[in-house]
Amino acid sequence: MFASPAYAQAAGGGFGSGIGGVIPFVMIFAIMYFLMIRPQQKKIKEHQAMVKALRKGDKVVTAGGIVAKVVKVGAEGENEIEVEIAAGTKVKLIQSTITHVLNKTEPAK
Known part of the structure; x- marks a missing residue:
């Protein structure tokens, strides 16, 4: 069984x-x-x-969809940049929120 x-x-x-x-x-x-x-x-x-590789004068798109121009890039250790979204309107952003670079500026000679 x-x-x-x-x-x-x-x-x-x-x-x-x-x-x-x-x-x-x-x-x-x-x-x-x-x-x-x-x-x-x-x-x-x-x-x-x-x-x-971001530089002053680059045209960028942020994660929020805002098209802006880079006005100031922080020092090597900093992770903030300053962008101009309209004439006279400057905003500080965290670098990692940049999703695309539309126009690259040529390096100064």
Whole structure:
């Protein structure tokens, strides 16, 4: 009627136990890394380089959709810039809120 303990213990591990059970998880992580994590890191580096290259006179778009002209860029350690959104209207922004640079100015000689 009932299975004896010997038969119950005989059903052993196959491919699912040991290293065979870990391989799918490693493959899923590798796929997620190359499809999601790595492109995001590349995008972040490009954005940081764009923000670091901002100069006085550049025309930029903020995260809020405001088109402005850079009036003053803070020192290396500061993360604030001053932009002019209208004639005589200057606003301080955090550099990371700049999403696009529309017009780059040429460096002064």
